[in-house]
Every structure is written in structure tokens, then in C-alpha cells.
Amino acid sequence: MDASVIDRLAQASVIVVGDVLLDRFIEGTVGRVSPEAPVPVVDHASERHRLGGAANVAANLLVYGARVTMVGVTGDDAPARELERLCASFNRLDARLIADPDRPTTVKTRFLSGWQQLLRVDNETTHPLSEPIADALVAATTDALPRSDALVLSDYDKGVFERSTIRRLIDAAREAGVPVVVDPKKIEPAAFSGAALFKPNALELARFTGLAIDSDAGAEAACRQIIDTVDIGAVLVTRGASGMTLVERQSPAVHVRAETRRVFDVSGAGDTAAATLAAALATRLPLPDAIRIANAASGIAVGKPGPATVEPRELKQALGLETAANVLSGKDVSDRIAAWRDQGLVVGFTNGCFDLLHRGHLYSLEQAARRVDRLIVGVNTDASATRLKGPDRPVQDLETRAAVLAALRFVDLVVPFDTDTPAELIDRVQPDILFKGSDYQDKEVVGSSVVNARGGRVELIPLLPGYSTTDTIGRLRRS
Known part of the structure; x- marks a missing residue:
């Protein structure tokens, strides 16, 4: 076959x-x-x-x-x-x-x-x-x-x-x-x-x-x-x-x-x-x-x-007939989303650096996936992550971070972006639901105006306390 x-x-x-x-x-x-x-x-x-x-x-x-x-x-x-x-x-x-x-x-x-x-x-x-x-x-x-x-x-x-x-x-x-x-x-x-x-x-x-x-x-x-x-x-x-x-x-x-x-x-x-x-x-x-x-x-x-x-x-x-291909960019992203729209599916979006994937990330991503039919995760490129997190970040390169995210059963598509914010990517994706962590309470969520304009909504996902990539890296360095 x-x-x-x-x-x-x-x-x-x-x-x-x-x-x-x-x-x-x-x-x-x-x-x-x-x-x-x-x-x-x-x-x-x-x-x-x-x-x-x-x-x-x-x-x-x-x-x-x-x-x-x-x-x-x-x-x-x-x-x-x-x-x-x-x-x-x-x-x-x-x-x-x-x-x-x-x-x-x-x-x-x-x-x-x-x-x-x-x-x-x-x-x-x-x-x-x-x-x-x-x-x-x-x-x-x-x-x-x-x-x-x-x-x-x-x-x-x-x-x-x-x-x-x-x-x-x-x-x-x-x-x-x-x-x-x-x-x-x-x-x-x-x-x-x-x-x-x-x-x-x-x-x-x-x-x-x-x-x-x-x-x-x-x-x-x-x-x-x-x-x-x-x-x-x-x-x-x-x-x-x-x-x-x-x-x-x-x-x-x-x-x-x-x-x-x-x-x-x-x-x-x-x-x-x-x-x-x-x-x-x-x-x-x-x-x-x-x-x-x-x-x-x-x-x-x-x-x-x-x-x-x-x-x-x-x-x-x-069936082992094709390797995983859930990391996309450019026109391939638009084609995949268009196919989902044709099926009447609810599309969600969230983003981050995901430098060291920990339990808190898994919890938030799974909570988001449960609320939509397809979940897209935007991930910062290495250059973008360095600008946001400092010269010693990311710890893992983009290819590794994207591959780990794409392997998760509740992530349907991973899209790298090189800008400091995902605003341009959100404008291209036009998600039905935009997810951010609950620490964004009372803060303006990037892309919210785009989502709200098309009748979508922003949802703040509860965070699992005690988990932080920065803290994890700090503990590793101290040890």
C-alpha cells in the first residue's frame, strides 16, 4: 500500500x-x-x-x-x-x-x-x-x-x-x-x-x-x-x-x-x-x-x-506512508487553513518560544486544543527568540523546538515567525480563537483586534503554577 x-x-x-x-x-x-x-x-x-x-x-x-x-x-x-x-x-x-x-x-x-x-x-x-x-x-x-x-x-x-x-x-x-x-x-x-x-x-x-x-x-x-x-x-x-x-x-x-x-x-x-x-x-x-x-x-x-x-x-x-509534515510556512500554511475552513472547522492560535518544553506548556496547549477543532502554534525563530529573551537564548534551535511541538497530539500545525510579535502571522491565519496565558489578564493581547473584527474571540488559558522555562534554565545553570 x-x-x-x-x-x-x-x-x-x-x-x-x-x-x-x-x-x-x-x-x-x-x-x-x-x-x-x-x-x-x-x-x-x-x-x-x-x-x-x-x-x-x-x-x-x-x-x-x-x-x-x-x-x-x-x-x-x-x-x-x-x-x-x-x-x-x-x-x-x-x-x-x-x-x-x-x-x-x-x-x-x-x-x-x-x-x-x-x-x-x-x-x-x-x-x-x-x-x-x-x-x-x-x-x-x-x-x-x-x-x-x-x-x-x-x-x-x-x-x-x-x-x-x-x-x-x-x-x-x-x-x-x-x-x-x-x-x-x-x-x-x-x-x-x-x-x-x-x-x-x-x-x-x-x-x-x-x-x-x-x-x-x-x-x-x-x-x-x-x-x-x-x-x-x-x-x-x-x-x-x-x-x-x-x-x-x-x-x-x-x-x-x-x-x-x-x-x-x-x-x-x-x-x-x-x-x-x-x-x-x-x-x-x-x-x-x-x-x-x-x-x-x-x-x-x-x-x-x-x-x-x-x-x-x-x-x-x-500507516507509515508519509512522515509528519506539521511544520509549515508561507503558502502551505494558507492552503492548510483554507482546507480547514472548507470543512467548517474552528481554528485556534497561540504562540511562544517554547525553548524547553515543560509540563506547564503541555497543560496550556492541551487546554487550548480542547476548545477548537484545529490548533496552530506560532513559534519564534532563533533570531526572534534571542531578541526577546537575550543573547544566551534560545537553548534549543528552531528545528528542534518546532519538531517537538509538531509531535504533540494536540498540536495540528506549527508555524515559525521571525518578528518580535505574532501580529503579522495572526493577520494571515485569521483564527477563530486566539489563546494567551492567564497572566495576560488586563493586558492587551497582540492580534486581538484582528480576531475580534472577524467575530472571533480571545481566551485566556489558566497557567499551571510553578513551571517556567527561565527558572528551569536558571536551575540547570546553578547545578
Whole structure:
């Protein structure tokens, strides 16, 4: 496998049908317990919205560069308007959202302190679609099939998929010669007869088959039980830390070990896997190659906060097809940011010399990364650091400092700058959120006027007391 395989994913044209929902994140800080009840009081700081459910599958495909037709049902309400606004930010997305005035748009609202989730509130109804709405959903999907390479059925158990609707969708896809990828929730496998790939997780597969999914052999046996009883081309079970198991008819099982990395948040990892598999099938990749790519994508996704997307360059790096290239300058920076804007991502910026990276730096950078989708770190060049810190600084050269920053999982891009302040770089980046340490309280933050002018904001990140590069260097010299 070479890097061109990942580039091919951009050639896919995929339909995603399912339970579209809005993910809402209300962020703040907790400083006290309510006197009214033993619950934390959240000081509201910000609110942001993301595509969720089946729409998150679509978002993952769009990041790969694929063209996506998304078919789903919303209410006739304010969250539906917000979903429409989010969808409009993607150039390659044809969003066919069917408004049903008799049901609310599904919204999952998460209350967060940092990225620690305090509470989730769901506004939804799960009753089946009315016949006219179901007919409209099938018609919108059937209309797009001749121009598509794969169909994803993304079930979040919110009422979109009844057995009759599933049957009509799969029959239409088979007639058009379009393979169907199923990401199921509760409906039994027999309802998806005719699908090319059935992708339950371990808990779902255990419920469908009554078998324990506690080993490679157990996973294979459960997959084969479905293959032997249902007209499904292949079964792929995602097994969390144990990886994935693929069983195709008349082929040996393929077991792929999970990528070894820190798990930050598992929400949305199944969407990432489904999107990756659909794009791979759409571009006619063999299934064993497809699951290796999907496994790598899922491993990246769980290392990010919230429902996350995975960029092609991250996939190439995870698969060993490309070395890390997160230190950029000039036009490359503008191109990378333009791609993020096209995806509707929230971009943050912070800066510093980062001469000797210490725990305080890690704490502040991670706090900033938790509040945005992509974090850019501006780092002073050697000449700039010398002017700011004195003739004996920096201790480490720019290449070393930038490489260490780029290796951090919560830093998405490192950009060197040679000026005394990052004002010019901030003007070029145009971040949504500008981060500085809380020691800037009551001080003017360089670049704040640029950020505020575009509707962004400045956030002061709490500092971890007791950590200072200057103090560290002083201790080293004294010792």
C-alpha cells in the first residue's frame, strides 16, 4: 500500500442516509458547587455546533475530499436551520434534509468543563417516520444513486430506518449496482439482506448472535453466523482495543490489531470507520486493505476530543506512508487553513518560544486544543527568540523546538515567525480563537483586534503554577 491509495479516497462519491442530528457543545469553567444542590456551577464561556450522527459520517467523507449526498430528516425548527447552515459550509456536500413538522430535530447537548463532560441532554423522538416522509427519503436517495459509488446506512435508532424503508433502499442500490455499507444499531441483520458490508461493534454483534466476542475466534464465529444465515457480502466487527475482524464469504478471517495510542474520546469513531470503509469500497479497494485504513482512521479519531474527523495526511502518517509534515510556512500554511475552513472547522492560535518544553506548556496547549477543532502554534525563530529573551537564548534551535511541538497530539500545525510579535502571522491565519496565558489578564493581547473584527474571540488559558522555562534554565545553570 502506498500514499496514492489514501489520495484515491477523494475520488469517491458516496450517499449517506440515516439519523442526522446536531451536536451542541456548551463550554465553561467550574469554580464552585451550587448552594441549591450538590452540583457544579458552570460559568458559560462558549457554545459551538457540529454535524452529528449520520451527518458526522458525511463530515468524515468530506475531509477525505469525497463528494457526498446526505439524506436525512429534521424537524421544522431552529436546530434544523443550524444544520442547514453547517451543511452549506461544505462545497462538496449535497444535503437533502427533509423537514418533518411532527418531530423535532435531534439535538445532543453536552455541557463541558474543558473537555470533561458534565452532562448530556438529548432532545429527540424515536417514533418511525410517517409514510410520506419515508417515501421522500427513499426518493431522494434513489435519485442520487446513478451518480454514486457507495451507499451508507447510518442508524442511530432515531426512527429513520424501518424494515420496509431499509428494504426499498437496498433494493434500489442493488439495482443501480451500488454497494451498501451498514452501520447498525438495534435492527437485526436479516433486515439488511443484500448489503455488501455489515459493520456492528462488539456489543451489537453479541446481541445479534448471542455469542461472546471475547477473542479472535469468538469474533469470527459470530461474523460467520451472520454470513451463513443472511445474504450479506461481509461482516466487519469493530472490537475497540482489540481491533477489527473481517469475515467475507468463502475467505479466511482477517484480524487487524488496534493502533496503540491514548484514547481521548471514543464518540464518533464508528462514524469515522464507516466513512472510511465506504470511501474505500467506492474506489474499489480490496476489503482487507479497506479495513486496515479504517482501523488506522479509528485509532486517530479516538485520540481527539468529541466526534472527530481524520485528514488524509494523518492517515498517511499513521500507516507509515508519509512522515509528519506539521511544520509549515508561507503558502502551505494558507492552503492548510483554507482546507480547514472548507470543512467548517474552528481554528485556534497561540504562540511562544517554547525553548524547553515543560509540563506547564503541555497543560496550556492541551487546554487550548480542547476548545477548537484545529490548533496552530506560532513559534519564534532563533533570531526572534534571542531578541526577546537575550543573547544566551534560545537553548534549543528552531528545528528542534518546532519538531517537538509538531509531535504533540494536540498540536495540528506549527508555524515559525521571525518578528518580535505574532501580529503579522495572526493577520494571515485569521483564527477563530486566539489563546494567551492567564497572566495576560488586563493586558492587551497582540492580534486581538484582528480576531475580534472577524467575530472571533480571545481566551485566556489558566497557567499551571510553578513551571517556567527561565527558572528551569536558571536551575540547570546553578547545578
